[in-house]
Amino acid sequence: AQTVTQSQPEMSVQEAETVTLSCTYDTSESDYYLFWYKQPPSRQMILVIRQEAYKQQNATENRFSVNFQKAAKSFSLKISDSQLGDAAMYFCAFFSGSRLTFGEGTQLTVNP
C-alpha cells in the first residue's frame, strides 16, 4: 500500500516571501502521479500542481513549483511570492491505479 507523509502540520510565511512544504511517499510502483491540492476554509479541494513520475523535469505553475526527487521519494512544493490568498490547508497526494491517497496535510498561514 502507498503512504504519503507530510511532516509539517503547520507552516507560516510572510507575505511576498517563499515557503516550501515537504512531502514524502512510499511505493513500489514505478508509474504514478503526484499532486498538491489546496483546501481553503471553504473546504473546496483545488488542484495546485501535478507531476508525472516518468518526467524528470519539475512541474511549475506560475508561483508554484515542485522539487521531485524520485529516488528519494520526495515531492516538495515551493510557493514563491506568497499571497494572503495562499493561506489554506495543503495536501500532497499520490495516485496509482485507481486510488488517490492523501497526506495528512499542512496548514499554511500567510502573515501580512
Add this chain to the structure above:
Amino acid sequence: GAVVSQHPSRVICKSGTSVKIECRSLDFQATTMFWYRQFPKQSLMLMATSNEGSKATYEQGVEKDKFLINHASLTLSTLTVTSAHPEDSSFYICSARKVGTGYTSNTGELFFGEGSRLTVL
C-alpha cells in the same frame, strides 16, 4: 473546466434517520466517482469507489450497509448514510473522474465537489 456539484452542502438530522447526499458531474461524464470523509483538521479518507452500473468498492473498515452508494448514471452518484448516529457527523466529499482515454482520465486528476457537512443530533 469540469464541475462537480454536491447537494446538500449542509444537513442536520436526528439520530436514527437516513440522509442522502448527491454528487453530480455537471459538464462531463464520470465512470468513476469517489467518496471521501474528512474529520476536522484531518486528511481525506477514501470511503469507497463507485463505478457506473456496478457495485461500489468499499475501503477496509467502511460499513457498506451503513454507507450505501449508488452510481446509477454517468453523471450522478449518491451516498446514503443509513440510521445515522452522532459519530457519523463529518464532512463528506465526492470526486469524479472524466470518461475517456487520454491524459486526463489516466492521470487520476479528480474533480471535487464542494463537500457536504453532516451533523447528526
